[in-house]
Amino acid sequence: MSQAAIRMQKFGGGTFIIAGILLLAANLFLVVVPPPPTTQAGFVQWLTANKFPMFMANEVLFFATILLVPSFIALGKLLEMGSKVSTFAGMSIVALALPLLTMLIVAQGRLVDPVFNVDLSVDTLKLAFSIFYGGLHAVLLMVGAALFFISFAMRKTVFHPGMVPMGYVTGLLQIAGAYPWLTPVAFNVLVPVSLALWMVLTGTMILRRTP
Secondary structure, X not given: OOHHHHHHHHHHHHHHHHHXXXXXXXXXXXXXXXXOOOOHHHHHHHHHHOHHHHHHHHHHHHHHHHHHHXXXXXXXXXXXXXXXXXXXXXXXXXXXXXXXXXXXXXXXHHHHOOOOOOOOOHHHHHHHHHHHHHHHHHHHHHHHHHHHHHHHHOOOOOOOOOHHHHHHHHHHHHHHOOOOOOOOHHHHHHHHHHHHHHHHHHHHHHHHOOO
């Protein structure tokens, strides 16, 4: 392995760890936001009262999404020695999820950041809110499915064997957590914690892997 490839691998492992921590922080900011009221006046008041945590979640999620790109590239390189079909399937789903997540960040940002001081109607704000959480639902389902394929591909590779069942459990939690309006707050906290833990451990193993 060339020195450039080694540096890329180390960089990807480091970004995996940082992205996992940032994703956890973004989700924790969203967890503290209570469900919105259904009335128009109540929705505007709710949006004003929770502007700061939503703004922070949006900013942190933006940087986390950027860091996920080199992270999964480094992971995909190491998984090539395992099941190529599972690696291809898992990485393909990730390649679909990341652009969708990027667009959702833009939609969520419009809720809290004015653009040229143009005010949006309450119905438009509700639409942006619905698009964000509806899209986030799809992203979590995609991440859950991707983790199943990636975990299967981790068998007989440089990763610890325990990462396989851990990936399955983490993927299942992401799918179950794709309905945050139906699950309790404690479970909604557990879902991003499990994903962050998986990402930190994966990044650590990538960093420690001897070329």
